[in-house]
Amino acid sequence: MNPILAMRGISKAFAGVKALSEVSFSVEPGEIHAVVGENGAGKSTLMKVLSGVYPHGSYDGAIVFDGEERRFRDITESEALGIIIIHQELALIPLLSIAENIYLANPPTKFGVIDRGAVYRGALALLAKVGLNEAPDTRVIDLGVGKQQLVEIAKALSKDVRLLILDEPTASLNERDSEALLDLLVELRAQGISSILISHKLNEVARVADHITVLRDGRTVDTLDCRAGPVEEDRIIRSMVDRDLEHRYPKREPKIGQEKIGEVIFEVEGWTVFHPQDAGRRVIKGVDFQVRRGEIVGIAGLMGAGRTEFAMSVFGRSYGRHISGRARLEGREVDLSTVRRAVNAGLAYVTEDRKELGLILAEDIRKNMTLANLPAVAPGGIIDDMAELKVATGYRSRMGIRSASVYQETGQLSGGNQQKVVLSKWLFTEPKVLILDEPTRGIDIGAKYEIYCIINELADSGRGVIVISSEMPELLGICDRICVMNEGAFVGEFSAQDASQEKIMRAIMRNGEARA
Template identity: 55%
Template sequence: MTGAPTGAGAPPGPLLSMAGIRKEFPGMVALDDVSLDVREGRVHALMGENGAGKSTLMKVLSGVHPAGTYTGDILLDGEPCAFGGVVDSERAGIAIIHQELALIPQLSIAENVLLGHEATRFGVLDRDANHARARELLLRVGLDENPDVPVSALGIGAQQLVEIAKALAKRVRLLILDEPTSALNEAESRRLLDLLRELRDQGVTCILISHKLGEVVSVSDEITILRDGRTIETLVVERGADGTPSVDEDRIIRGMVGRSLDRLYPEPAGEVGPVRFEVRDWTVDHPTQPGRRMVDGVDIDLRSGEIVGLAGLMGAGRTEFAMSLFGRSYGRYVRGTLFKDGEVLPVPDVAAAVRGGLAYVPEDRKTLGLLLDEDIRHNTTLAGLHRVSRRGVIDQARETVEARRMSDGLHVRGNVAAGTVRTLSGGNQQKVVLAKWMFTRPELLILDEPTRGIDVGAKYEIHLIIRRLAAEGAAVLLISSELPEVLGMCDRVHTMCEGRLTGEVPAGEADQETLMRLMTRTGDRP
């Protein structure tokens, strides 16, 4: 299908036209005859499942994948463009903000914002001029911070605004944002979406990649949907007098996955069994600040076949608890005991935790979950090499067979023995992390934000995998910042605030208001 708008009233003469774009990687075609037209002064969303080609297309546009590595045409203001690199695209007024922010933590805000575009006087940096220019740009994006503050002192939401200010310093005309709210809380996300509207009103064109359908519908003027590396359609979002958009989330889902999703979460399967794991008085201090309590006296039971949710706001201590339980891989252990089937299970390190049947899918899959420059095969078997080895030597043929079996079972898109996991989409990378730990046959699976940055179709697949593991008898601890996911997937939910458990609610009695009230409960434990 072509990318011609299916709505009415789209005028000719787009700012950007991409036509017939084809991009290949070893063993796969990422983009196949993709077309995209973006009008000036609009917010244009780019939607699709993980692996649909969204980020690859934007890397082609921004020069990350330079001319010559793809086929097809790019026109800006009707003029052909062939960017040899990111510098060339920036000169043309195109800037991309990747999901992984490209800031230098040790430098100040001003130094980051104006890097490569500093004002000088007689060949020397003009500090006052740079400070004033940075201040002006920060005010434009709504960030009231001293430009001399180091970026490392900022939260992730403020850092996202610094990235946008950095793009504006380059006189950007076309701003590409790849999953800009994936790591932001609700208030930070609202502020960023308001900023996109303001930039649009100022004439800056934005291309938005996001898996948060509600945000896309609320802010976008047009929505182009990709599927399997091809353009499916472009929807024009019109708004009624009351602001109601003409496109809803279900319409986008149908375009993305080629069908309607009748249920966002799979039905529970199997019976909940007896308690397998018990955590008692688990207490952990900050890794570099002795006495600063991060996890304080946590008690929790986990049953065979049960999915237990752990909900809390940022900084509540959820990840710290999960990582410290998984072989004390976070913080300074103070006290606490883990029991398995009523017997003490020592977990002094990660190896002992794995031997004891624990597995941990981390929040940051790229840093903590994968070896990005290795293939799917090696990543899949990494935590269970003894199962594909003979006398300490890896049997590569057996490793390939096992990796292919795991990949096929999880519908991973990619050649298990060719290329690197770095080139996979976020959803496929997450499936590889899951495959790695499923390969160890875990009895307790700890999942930390397992669907962050994942599209709705891939989310459903991962939820099915989690349900299947529980049905096979594993105990599952699910940490998520998305309360609908916690409510839709878990049999019961614990809430956490300031390192302490603050409540426990059966799934049938839980709602978002109840959980939020418990998540903000401070003081003594109930």
Template identity: 60%
Template sequence: MSETQTRPAPTGRPLLLMRDIRKEFPGVRALDGVSLSVGHGSVHALMGENGAGKSTLMKVLSGVHPAGSYDGEILVDGDPCAFAGVADSERAGIAIIHQELALVPQLSVGENIFLGHERARRGVVDWGATHAEARALLRRVGLDEAPTTPVSALSVGAQQLVEIAKALAKRVRLLILDEPTSALTEVESDRLLDLLLGLRDEGVTCILISHKLGEVVRVSDEITILRDGRAVETLAVERGEDGTPSVDEDRIIRGMVGRDLDQRYPERVGEIGGTRFEVRDWTVAHPTQPGRLMVDGVGLTVRRGEVVGLAGLMGAGRTEFAMNLFGRSYGRRVRGSLTKDGEELDTGTVAAAIRGGVAYVPEDRKTLGLILDDDIRHNTTMAALDRVSSRGVLDPGLEAVEAARMSERMRVRSHGTTQAVRTLSGGNQQKVVLGKWLFTRPELLILDEPTRGIDVGAKYEIYLIVRRLAAEGACVLFISSELPELLGMCDRILTLCEGRITGEVPGEEADQETLMRLMTRTGDQDRTDPRSPR
């Protein structure tokens, strides 16, 4: 354990004090008298189930919800603050990095860092100063990239570091990070967390929202738990001489859900039958780079009632395989076949895949899974309109009944199926996506990062749904970056590296070390497209 990780929590007058914050939206009270105190030079975690009010509280603090739209008081360094917008909070040294990054892909790293507060002389951008200051900030966050590099060329992890550099350029005193590691690899997450600890020791206070309990325990000085719009407790994290924290994951879970979760994963029920689906030699070329194979000869089987895991590091080809299998939604299929009950199945279009009993829940629910401005009802039924239509004409009454039934089955927390999906919490949005594809009555359900960015309680509910589907005889292909999740949910786990299957382990025999070894195994086979010129 590093010296920064064993540092005791700061004391003295808090940098931030929020008193009795109340915020309402039409029909719902999002914050109900929340108070929060954050000390100077600390990492303070905000925990809670989806919809508990974490992001809303931080939007109040950062001016996204301006003064006058909420009740309560905010004090920064003892001074009352009423932010009319984000610009006001930034002038007070507060910056927020949202889960959806606010970068312009077409602009360079340096341009993004100083966007809105450009380094200029007499109204003309001073590129020398821009690049010099950007280089210094990039060194500070540990990113080895030129300021002229387009943001679109960076990984998600590198873009997170650019966002932090952008905040530091504004002389931030309080940095708010909302799910900063949800789309990062394990290595990228570790680097980001180490950076937060370094910034803390430089005097920058951080508020961290995360559903990854291990991360929170590792870096936090204090943890405030929200439940149903109220702050229920704040836990001080003390560390022993060996670095062991005084707060563990089970203690946090108990505070979040109001009860103990004796098991993180539900027990298997039902029997596994014979092989239902089989993929042979599935090979996919990159959509814009001729000759580059993203998936190379993948073969696998899924039995009736079985949950098969697919593990791999970022870039291994998991999502590319799933999306191409489901209606050629990514890249170009070079070769391969999919059979159901021994007969070849056409999945050449999304419509054909759905007719064949295949459904795909994408990893990016907001971009690929939902129409955010539309309501729960339409999002639920859009993939199977024939089930709520008569002679090609939509039956609104039947649609409302079926959407309500599926919403109840998924335990979506809402004011009704006419509520816009964008107003739901992340966990409830994920349940709507899952319900949308379950409404198609799939026989093979492909889940791509189905619990990304949602809390432990909502995760468990999704795990129960998956287990129930398997018990009813459905086949499930479960893709996840979280190895404990795969170990807890899957009957078999296949590993993928550089587009190839590198191993297969029965669920009861698998462990993280074995999976990681297989996930990093590479071969020397030719990876070029056999249809491309040599």
């Protein structure tokens, strides 16, 4: 069978630095072909070459689609042939309806005027194809992230897609929405549509992929045929990182205090938060919570359980209204009424959305790192460039950030290195308690291990560390204690030795049934 796509000897450089070097791979008609690799391996760059984001002439090598060599000058030329890419950051307009988003670029018309009846009917048919039971006139802003992903796929189907490229499509989805999306890919495969799936979730890749191509340092290092038999995750990881990972998580040996974990460093009592728009709706319901010096405490729960809302409300009331309750740091009651007061008290919060809320992507690494504590590098109110350079260079070395220099634009870094810049920014404030919200979302297995080592070091230095994660194996692998949250309340607590995925889910479901 002739491949629908063949990329041959693709090389691409930025400012003399090779991002891709002689990469070759092919996709057969009606198959799901996964592309995996560490952050910075070249996956997204390769897809941008394929889709015309990087036009012909800016790279070396050849793209053959449908048996002919193609020289795309922009993304419209690749889309005209049915090559559609869905980026990790969805390209939807929140205040427009589903139907308007689907047909924004190519609406059906009658006598030169948009035919709104045809738009509605066409959207209805496409939503049925992707299994989304929503009215076409529903605004995108009123949908969850999982449903927004389905709208993106419906939009791709409206363009007669033949090769669908999905870049980390499940990174922001819960387990149920991820399963639904993967099932849809399998259905599209049955309809003869080919897909390229980029994902760091190797269990998902192994479940649906027909072939897996592994990139490392901008080169193709392996192609695995999943149809010949199950492919073990360890085999994929070895190809990705060029080493065995005997353990996914670093060994955890708390070092603070006589009993390994120290005294309570931070606690809240009766913490209650109301919804910022719906004044009568309690989002956080009188919770009590504490973390000890040198302890890593995980917060588990399903999407919508209130984990992020709790963390943001504690961090300077960044979320919610009519917030009540008491907070103590090192035994003293503290004022957390603003972000600045929370930072001055010794709290830091690493947001789950590093690109929108954690970083200024257009600024360099140096400026991002000092942003949360400018007075430390600005004596007399004027930034000392040399002091700022010294701080940034120190954290770049300490955190192992891979970049050309601290003057490199932060948006050019891989996800794992961006996350290290966010961590550096908050470590520069010298916090006593660090809240990490989805600290490894969207980063590869090798970068995850490095982040876990940094978390261990932070706890061993005497800080209290709170980790919010949707990946239960991650919490089980790195935490000393796990608190379970559901519907704005803590409903269970387990030590690391006693915790399991089954016990956590049982605590969630038991509480949910009791409230039903």
